[in-house]
Amino acid sequence: xxxxxxxxxxxxxxxxxxxxxxxxxxxxxxARARVQSVIEETKFYPNAAARSLASRRTRxxxxxxxxxxxxxxxxxxxxxxxxxxxAECNDADYLLTLLFDHQVEDxxxxxxxxxxxxxxxxxxxxxxxxVVEDPMVVRLQKDGFPFxxxxxxxxxxxxxxxxxxxxxxRKAVLHLLEHGYRRIGTIMxxxxxxxxxxxxxxxxxxxxxxxxxxxxxxxxxxxxxRRSGYRAMKVLLSADHRPEAVFxxxxxxxxxxxxAIRDAGLSAPQNIxxxxxxxxxxxxxxxxxxxxxxxxIGALGAEAVQVLLNRIESPESAPVQRYLDTHLRLRTSxxxxxxxxxxxxxxxxxxxxxxxxxx
Amino acid sequence: xxxxxxxxxxxxxxxxxxxxxxxxxxxxxxARARVQSVIEETKFYPNAAARSLASRRTRxxxxxxxxxxxxxxxxxxxxxxxxxxxAECNDADYLLTLLFDHQVEDxxxxxxxxxxxxxxxxxxxxxxxxVVEDPMVVRLQKDGFPFxxxxxxxxxxxxxxxxxxxxxxRKAVLHLLEHGYRRIGTIMxxxxxxxxxxxxxxxxxxxxxxxxxxxxxxxxxxxxxRRSGYRAMKVLLSADHRPEAVFxxxxxxxxxxxxAIRDAGLSAPQNIxxxxxxxxxxxxxxxxxxxxxxxxIGALGAEAVQVLLNRIESPESAPVQRYLDTHLRLRTSxxxxxxxxxxxxxxxxxxxxxxxxxx
DNA sequence: TTGTAAGCGTTATCAT
DNA sequence: ATGATAACGCTTACAA
Numbered sequence: 104x105x106x107x108x109x110x111x112x113x114x115x116x117x118x119x120x121x122x123x124x125x126x127x128x129x130x131x132x133x134a135r136a137r138v139q140s141v142i143e144e145t146k147f148y149p150n151a152a153a154r155s156l157a158s159r160r161t162r163x164x165x166x167x168x169x170x171x172x173x174x175x176x177x178x179x180x181x182x183x184x185x186x187x188x189x190a191e192c193n194d195a196d197y198l199l200t201l202l203f204d205h206q207v208e209d210x211x212x213x214x215x216x217x218x219x220x221x222x223x224x225x226x227x228x229x230x231x232x233x234v235v236e237d238p239m240v241v242r243l244q245k246d247g248f249p250f251x252x253x254x255x256x257x258x259x260x261x262x263x264x265x266x267x268x269x270x271x272x273r274k275a276v277l278h279l280l281e282h283g284y285r286r287i288g289t290i291m292x293x294x295x296x297x298x299x300x301x302x303x304x305x306x307x308x309x310x311x312x313x314x315x316x317x318x319x320x321x322x323x324x325x326x327x328x329r330r331s332g333y334r335a336m337k338v339l340l341s342a343d344h345r346p347e348a349v350f351x352x353x354x355x356x357x358x359x360x361x362x363a364i365r366d367a368g369l370s371a372p373q374n375i376x377x378x379x380x381x382x383x384x385x386x387x388x389x390x391x392x393x394x395x396x397x398x399x400i401g402a403l404g405a406e407a408v409q410v411l412l413n414r415i416e417s418p419e420s421a422p423v424q425r426y427l428d429t430h431l432r433l434r435t436s437x438x439x440x441x442x443x444x445x446x447x448x449x450x451x452x453x454x455x456x457x458x459x460x461x462x
Numbered sequence: 463x464x465x466x467x468x469x470x471x472x473x474x475x476x477x478x479x480x481x482x483x484x485x486x487x488x489x490x491x492x493a494r495a496r497v498q499s500v501i502e503e504t505k506f507y508p509n510a511a512a513r514s515l516a517s518r519r520t521r522x523x524x525x526x527x528x529x530x531x532x533x534x535x536x537x538x539x540x541x542x543x544x545x546x547x548x549a550e551c552n553d554a555d556y557l558l559t560l561l562f563d564h565q566v567e568d569x570x571x572x573x574x575x576x577x578x579x580x581x582x583x584x585x586x587x588x589x590x591x592x593v594v595e596d597p598m599v600v601r602l603q604k605d606g607f608p609f610x611x612x613x614x615x616x617x618x619x620x621x622x623x624x625x626x627x628x629x630x631x632r633k634a635v636l637h638l639l640e641h642g643y644r645r646i647g648t649i650m651x652x653x654x655x656x657x658x659x660x661x662x663x664x665x666x667x668x669x670x671x672x673x674x675x676x677x678x679x680x681x682x683x684x685x686x687x688r689r690s691g692y693r694a695m696k697v698l699l700s701a702d703h704r705p706e707a708v709f710x711x712x713x714x715x716x717x718x719x720x721x722a723i724r725d726a727g728l729s730a731p732q733n734i735x736x737x738x739x740x741x742x743x744x745x746x747x748x749x750x751x752x753x754x755x756x757x758x759i760g761a762l763g764a765e766a767v768q769v770l771l772n773r774i775e776s777p778e779s780a781p782v783q784r785y786l787d788t789h790l791r792l793r794t795s796x797x798x799x800x801x802x803x804x805x806x807x808x809x810x811x812x813x814x815x816x817x818x819x820x821x
Numbered sequence: 822t823t824g825t826a827a828g829c830g831t832t833a834t835c836a837t
Numbered sequence: 838a839t840g841a842t843a844a845c846g847c848t849t850a851c852a853a
Contacts, residue, residue: 105830116840121832131838148580152520153830155511156845163559163583177538177745189562193574198583200522200559203548215552221507224522224557333747359747365724366748386536388692388718389725464846475824480848490822512846515829 104147113141124149155223163198164411165219165228169237178327178355179383180400181231184253187404188229195412200225220248227415229253229407233263234295249414253407254298255424262414262422264406266398268298271429272305272350275378275396278431279348280313282438284376288321288346290335290356299324302352302380321346325356332356336363340375348376348437354383357393361436372438382432394437398429463506472500483508514582523551523770524561524578524587528596537686537714538742539759540590543612546763547588554771559584579607586774588612588766592622593654608773612766613657614783621773621781623765625757627657630788631664631709634737634755637790638707639672641797643735647680647705649694649715658683661711661739680705684715691715695722699734707735707796713742716752720795731797741791753796757788 106124110117115134122130123138130138141147155161166188168176185201192199202219219225220243227249230239233256240259243250252263279287289306292299303322310317323338325331332351339346340363351357357379364371371377371391382397410423433439465483469476474493481489482497489497500506514520525547527535544560551558561578578584579602586608589598592615599618602609611622638646648665651658662681669676682697684690691710698705699722710716716738723730730736730750741756769782792798 106832107830117831118833118840119838122839125832129838134838146576146580148576150515150830151577151581151583152511152514153845154832156509156515156847157830157832159832159845161511177536177541179536182536186562198559198577199562200557201544203545203558217505217507218510218557221505222510224510328744330745330747362721362748385687386689388689388721465848466846476847477824477849478822481823484848488822493822509846512829513848515831516846516848518829518848 104145106149109138109141109145109147112145113137159223161223161226162196163200163225164192164408164415165200165202165225167202167228167230167239169230169232169234169239178353179386180327180353180355180381183383183400184231184404187401188408189404190401191405191408195408197226197408197412199408202228216242220246227251227411229404229411233297235297235300236295247418249411249418251407251411251414251423253403254296255301256297260422262410262424264403264410264425264427265298266403266427266429268301269305269308271396271398272302272352272380273309274305274431275380276306276309276350277312278394278433279350279376279378279437280309280315282348282376284348284438285315286318286321286344286346287315287348287350288318288323288339288342290332290339290349290351290360291322291324292352292356293326294324299352306350320344321349325352325359327353327356329355329359329362332359333363334359336360337367340364340367340369346375348372348378350378350380352380354379354381354386354393354395357395357436358386358388361391361393371436376438377436379436391436392434394434394439395432396429397432399427402427463504465508468497468500468504468506471504472496518582520582520585521555522557522559522584523767523774524559524584526561526587526589526598528589528591528593528598537712538745539686539712539714539740542742542759543590543763546760547767548763549760550764550767554767556585556767556771558767561587575601579605586610586770588763588770592656594656594659595654606777608770608777610766610770610773610782612762613655614660615656619781621769621783623762623769623784623786624657625762625786625788627660628664628667630755630757631661631711631739632668633664633790634739635665635668635709636671637753637792638709638735638737638796639668639674641707641735643705643707643797644674645677645680645703645706646674647677647682647698647701647708649691649698649708649710649719650681650683651711651715652685653683658711665709677703679703680708684711684718686712686715688714688718688721691718692722693718695719696726699723699726699728705734707731707737709737709739711739713738713740713745713752713754716754716795717745717747720750720752730795735797736795738795750795751793753793753798754791755788756791758786761786 106117106120110120119130119134120138123135189199230250230252233252233254252261255263255265291303307317320342321339323335325335339349351360357377360377361371364375369375379393379395382395406425465476465479468479478489478493479497482494548558589609589611592611592613611620614622614624650662666676679701680698682694684694698708710719716736719736720730723734728734738752738754741754765784
């Protein structure tokens with residue numbers, strides 16, 4: 104079934120059918136009605152390839168997962184991000200296709216790149232989790248291909264959406280400091296990710312503002328996996344002088360960290376307080392409930408798509424850089440007695456706002 | 463840059479260039495060499511839309527994640543499956559695009575379906591985790607569109623790749639029985655998934671073979687999430703007569719279950735043995751190490767793609783149904799002293815083979 | 822082995 | 838508002 108036949112059946116020209124299909128307003132009520140009913144009956148649907156060829160638009164965008172963060176893909180963070188992006192795509196009548204930077208060798212990477220980008224399989228791409236040095240970014244920019252990063256990239260003047268990781272982390276650590284903890288350690292994310300670097304900088308900033316030392320002995324890097332959080336916490340617990348509190352760069356790692364604490368026969372926050380980052384509510388499995396920096400993950404995905412769609416419309420426009428808000432969710436793992444705080448203020452989230460403003 | 467220009471630059475016709483690009487052997491050495499060098503220089507890459515339009519092939523296949531198992535997407539199982547599928551696609555020079563059954567309403571679902579399938583965005587699709595009643599399956603079959611399921615579907619005569627969930631689960635439970643446990647409970651997966659049903663059937667089968675009762679009080683359903691495993695185990699632990707061992711339908715749920723055991727001040731396998739399903743090695747975080755049914759997840763993804771590609775070649779061929787092997791990985795959570803067993807036999811996996819054959 | 826020419830199913834540009 | 842008609846960039850008989 105093709106346009107031509109629909110045209111014949113409804114007694115109009117191909118062009119008119121095309122107009123109806125594409126929602127062009129310059130069609131008479133009658134013509135539109137007739138064409139639409141024929142389309143319904145015949146269950147016609149326009150051929151994507153022909154459309155793309157003629158319009159030079161695929162209406163497909165890619166979501167690129169750098170293989171550098173392969174392990175991260177099991178992080179629920181990723182799922183929420185994808186879901187946000189997909190929802191936004193649906194609204195815009197775009198398709199979202201997941202691209203894996205399968206980069207076995209550079210050559211292979213190249214083949215994929217050529218195929219997808221040069222072959223015009225997609226109109227633009229969203230790159231998840233920008234790393235410090237990303238050859239893909241350089242290349243896309245050189246080729247003038249529309250793209251947007253989830254996560255800022257200070258080295259290039261490109262479009263991105265992000266949260267202020269530094270400020271958010273600083274607030275989280277300041278909160279721990281308000282609790283009276285002085286010896287605070289941190290479990291960082293992979294050091295090639297800008298988000299990790301920023302979160303660490305926020306931690307360092309808060310400590311220094313209070314005139315406290317940053318002790319390398321209680322600074323450990325993980326890779327955002329639960330296992331790495333577990334191992335990192337083991338290291339921290341065996342430090343000569345164990346930290347009173349730990350700021351962890353992701354909830355998933357914090358989950359592993361909490362388990363390490365339990366396994367050591369200790370408990371949070373009594374023996375050691377823990378603060379996470381992400382705000383993955385559904386993944387909470389048991390006590391203590393994790394206090395964490397909440398970032399709007401789904402919204403990040405959706406915004407990234409929006410920005411990308413704009414860039415596709417006007418490729419020459421200046422890069423867009425957008426920051427979304429975060430807030431602290433104070434529960435039990437940092438030492439806050441959430442139930443208590445909530446009952447005082449009448450709303451479960453009340454305490455958090457107060458404290459947030461105080462920092 | 464298009465075919466035409468390459469043709470001009472290398473002094474041949476468009477057809478010859480096309481032949482070179484597509485690896486057609488009917489091209490002289492010289493012509494091929496010349497064309498290839500021009501392609502290199504100009505960094506030409508054929509336009510995907512034009513190609514699809516002319517060849518009626520997109521060289522893209524879709525991987526459909528039913529929204530019914532949305533939560534499952536954070537399960538590492540899923541990542542490994544996707545990775546296997548992507549690798550296979552790369553080899554075949556196909557692209558893999560992730561499709562989300564965003565089905566807010568049926569209408570919406572329909573729009574996506576039309577767009578992707580009827581619009582010929584993909585040549586075929588792999589459907590992950592078949593559910594008992596899947597309207598998508600019925601529809602694809604009716605439309606004669608190539609597809610393959612990951613997970614058997616007894617209600618329709620369709621192509622699929624799977625493991626023998628029933629037999630594998632039966633073996634796992636028989637192993638628990640060999641340990642001497644008699645009161646064995648189970649944490650099932652979602653009951654609309656065929657894999658869950660089969661695994662439960664395997665559990666029931668093993669129990670009945672030994673003349674043991676299946677007590678509903680120690681049979682709890684989860685949803686494959688870690689949290690659900692945690693909650694399910696809490697229920698089991700509070701049963702009037704607590705089980706001595708539990709067969710859990712996924713490693714991720716088993717991880718939650720182990721945590722529930724620890725939180726209750728108990729430990730596995732001393733107070734209660736646990737057996738998982740999947741074989742997610744990298745996700746192991748602490749003691750006890752989970753004993754589990756290992757299924758070749760990546761291979762399932764790769765096989766599914768292979769089968770699909772065959773069906774795309776010959777759509778009229780009879781459905782292909784392929785089963786991959788599983789085996790038990792015996793560690794500490796079921797009561798096996800793995801270290802000991804390994805040192806006796808000289809290889810870490812030795813004990814497992816022995817025991818597997820014994821069952 | 823190579824070239825010619827006819828599509829592939831749309832969109833887009835003009836007239837009308 | 839509608840309809841011809843020319844692209845869009847490639848594949849694929851068929852002819853040579």
